[in-house]
Amino acid sequence: MGNQKLKWTTEEEAALMAGVAKHGPGKWKNILVDSEFAHKLASRSNVDLKDKWRNMGANYEQGSGDNAMTPKGKATAASAVRPRTQTSSSAFVSKDNVNEKLSQGPQTAKCVPKYNAMILEALSSIKDRNGSDFGAIMRFIEKKYEVQQSFRRLLSSKLRRLVLQGTLEKVQKRYKIRLAATGTKTPTQKQKVLIQRHYKSLAEAVKESERVSRMAEDADALLMHLKEGKTTKDNTNSKSSGVTVVVAD
DNA sequence: TTAGGGTTAACT
DNA sequence: AGTTAACCCTAA
Numbered sequence: 001m002g003n004q005k006l007k008w009t010t011e012e013e014a015a016l017m018a019g020v021a022k023h024g025p026g027k028w029k030n031i032l033v034d035s036e037f038a039h040k041l042a043s044r045s046n047v048d049l050k051d052k053w054r055n056m057g058a059n060y061e062q063g064s065g066d067n068a069m070t071p072k073g074k075a076t077a078a079s080a081v082r083p084r085t086q087t088s089s090s091a092f093v094s095k096d097n098v099n100e101k102l103s104q105g106p107q108t109a110k111c112v113p114k115y116n117a118m119i120l121e122a123l124s125s126i127k128d129r130n131g132s133d134f135g136a137i138m139r140f141i142e143k144k145y146e147v148q149q150s151f152r153r154l155l156s157s158k159l160r161r162l163v164l165q166g167t168l169e170k171v172q173k174r175y176k177i178r179l180a181a182t183g184t185k186t187p188t189q190k191q192k193v194l195i196q197r198h199y200k201s202l203a204e205a206v207k208e209s210e211r212v213s214r215m216a217e218d219a220d221a222l223l224m225h226l227k228e229g230k231t232t233k234d235n236t237n238s239k240s241s242g243v244t245v246v247v248a249d
Numbered sequence: 250t251t252a253g254g255g256t257t258a259a260c261t
Numbered sequence: 262a263g264t265t266a267a268c269c270c271t272a273a
Contacts, residue, residue, distance in 0.1 A: 005258055005267050029250060046250065048268080054253085055266055 006043065008052055013162075014170030015040040016049055016056075021120050021171065025053060057114025058158065080151030081112050084144050112145065115155050123168065134163055 019031030019041075028046035031037055041049065113121065122140040138156060141147065147155065162168050 003258085003268080007259095007267075026251070050251070050253095051267065051269095058265085 010165045010167045011040050011170065012044065013052075013056070014167045016052055017116070017120060017167070018171045019049070020053065020117075021124065025117065026050075028053075053116065056116040056158075058154065080148040080154075082146040083112055084146050115158055118145070118155070119159060119162070119168070123171070134159065 015037045016031070019027075019034065019037045022036075023030045023034070028049040031049060032041055032044070032046050044052075118141045119137060122137045126136055126140055137159060138152075141155065142152070
C-alpha cells in the first residue's frame with residue numbers, strides 16, 4: 001500500500017549527472033553528502049543513485065532491422081559500441097582524474113561506457129567557447145567509439161531527450177547545450193522553442209499513447225532539417241506525420 | 250557501501 | 262506482449 005514509484009525529476013537527473021561528473025561514478029554516498037547536491041537528492045538513497053545511473057546507461061538491446069541475429073537477453077552496450085583506436089585527443093585537463101574514470105582505462109569491450117557516461121565525457125571534453133551542441137556531442141562520441149547504427153539511434157534519442165528537457169544545462173552552467181551547430185543563420189534558441197512547441201502540438205493533436213514514440217521520430221527529422229539544409233542520411237524510417245514547421249517567431 | 254542480479258510497477 | 266524504470270536483496 002505504501003509503495004509508489006517515485007519518478008525522477010529532471011532536476012534530480014541533472015544533480016546526479018553533475019554529481020558523477022564531479023565525484024565520478026560509484027561514489028554515490030559522496031554525491032549524496034555533497035552539499036552541492038544534497039538538497040536536490042534529499043529523497044534518494046545511495047542505492048537509488050546507483051540504480052538510476054544504471055538505468056540511464058541503458059544497454060542497447062532490441063535487434064530490429066539488423067542483419068546479424070541479436071543475442072537477445074544479454075546484449076550489452078559493448079555489442080553495439082566499440083572503443084576506437086585511442087587517439088586520446090583529450091585537451092581536457094582536470095585536477096582529479098574523474099574524467100578518466102568515466103572512460104575506464106584499457107578499452108576492452110567490457111569497459112565501454114554506457115551512453116550516460118559517454119555524454120558526460122563529451123561534455124567535459126568539448127571545450128568550445130560557444131558551448132557544445134547536439135551534433136558536437138554526437139560527433140565526439142562517434143569519433144571516439146565505433147557506434148553501430150542501432151546504438152546511434154538509441155544514443156541520439158536519449159541525448160535529445162536530455163537536451164530538450166534542459167537537463168544537461170542544469171548539470172553545469174558552463175555547459176551551454178545547443179540543438180544546432182553554430183550556423184550563421186539557424187537561431188539556436190528559437191529552434192529549441194520550436195521543437196518543444198512541436199512536441200506540444202503533436203501531443204495535443206493526437207491523444208493516443210503510441211504516437212509518443214512517433215514524436216521522437218518527427219522531432220528527430222525536424223532537428224536534422226533545422227540543423228543543416230541537408231539531412232545527415234540516417235536512413236531508417238521517419239514516418240513523418242505531416243507536420244509543417246515554420247521557422248519564425 | 251557498492252555492484253549486480255532479481256522483482257515489480259508503469260509504459261507503450 | 263515487450264520494454265522501461267523504480268525498487269529490492271545480498272555477497273563482498
